[in-house]
Structure formats: C-alpha cells, structure tokens
Amino acid sequence: MNARYKNPDNDPRGDWKPGDCIGNGERKNGNYTVISPITGKAFTVPQGKHWVYAPKKMEQLIKDNRIYFGKDGNSIPSVKQFLSEMGGRKASSLLMYDDYGHTDMAKKDLKKLFPELEKIPFPTPKPVKLVKTLAKLGTNKGSV
Structure with missing residues (x-):
C-alpha cells in the first residue's frame, strides 16, 4: 500500500488521496458555486483561479462520491484519486x-x-x- 493513500470515508472503491479541484488562471465556465451535499455550505474559487471541472462534470463527480468535502463536509472540495485507478508512471519512448x-x-x-x-x-x-x-x-x- 502507498502511504499517501487512505480511506477516511470508507469508500468501497478503496484507498485514495485528495487531488486539487482548483486550477490557476481564470477559465470560461470555471467560476461557479459548489455546494457540499453534506452541509449545504457553498464554495467558490478565489479570484484568478477556476474549478478544474466544468459544472456538469463536477455535479457528476459529487453524485458519484468522488468529491470529498472533509470529514464534516465543510472543507474545500477535493477530488478522490483512487490508488486502484492510478496507472503509475507513463513509459518513456526513450530508454536512457x-x-x-x-x-x-x-x-x-x-x-x-x-x-x-x-x-x-x-x-x-x-x-x-x-x-x-x-x-x-x-x-x-x-x-x-
């Protein structure tokens, strides 16, 4: 097991680590409100940033329990990166x-x-x- 991966919410897909949902720069359709399904708390991105997922994709990820809002549902959203879905390092075509x-x-x-x-x-x-x-x-x- 990789020590960076845990399963604090007992997700049946197994161990995961949090990934960023916010990227640098402003993007079209990247500034919207995300609501925690647990607490109803609203989250927006800081000025000069954007959500990395389009609104419909973010909604799908939330429905699929792939967005984590912290133990109490009040933390900035992060995407679950499941260890079982990580493919490892991509192969280089140049073998030095x-x-x-x-x-x-x-x-x-x-x-x-x-x-x-x-x-x-x-x-x-x-x-x-x-x-x-x-x-x-x-x-x-x-x-x-």
Whole structure:
C-alpha cells in the first residue's frame, strides 16, 4: 500500500488521496458555486483561479462520491484519486542507459545471476533493469 493513500470515508472503491479541484488562471465556465451535499455550505474559487471541472462534470463527480468535502463536509472540495485507478508512471519512448542500463551492465547482471558462466552466451544481453521495466509495461496484474 502507498502511504499517501487512505480511506477516511470508507469508500468501497478503496484507498485514495485528495487531488486539487482548483486550477490557476481564470477559465470560461470555471467560476461557479459548489455546494457540499453534506452541509449545504457553498464554495467558490478565489479570484484568478477556476474549478478544474466544468459544472456538469463536477455535479457528476459529487453524485458519484468522488468529491470529498472533509470529514464534516465543510472543507474545500477535493477530488478522490483512487490508488486502484492510478496507472503509475507513463513509459518513456526513450530508454536512457542511466535509467535502464547498458550492455556492460547486462553482462555483469548475467554473471551475478549465473556465476558458473565462463562466457556470455549471446552478443547483446539486456540489463535486468530493462527487462523488468519491459515486463511491467507489457503485462497486467496477475499475468503469467
């Protein structure tokens, strides 16, 4: 479990962390009143800011219990970002050797894994770091 994710309201979708509902700058249709369904308290954005969701989308999120108004319903709204819905870091199309290794590292990895090898059996081994990353990108949870 990621320590930043909790479930203070026992949402059946599981652990979540709060995300911002307010963005910088003023936007068309971004300045409206949001009402807490728990207390009826009205919230507006400060000058020079905007709600990041259009009014209809915000209404849908509130109905779906994806907007959190704090334990007592009186806190500035935040969007629930569920751990189960987070996809992790997006893959880069550029795999730099600093991040994923290089052929020399791959040879050293193989020697660690198979110390009995006298010679690397193929010319272009891949680093363990790279293989792990590619396996994560190409599989789903529970894949065999």
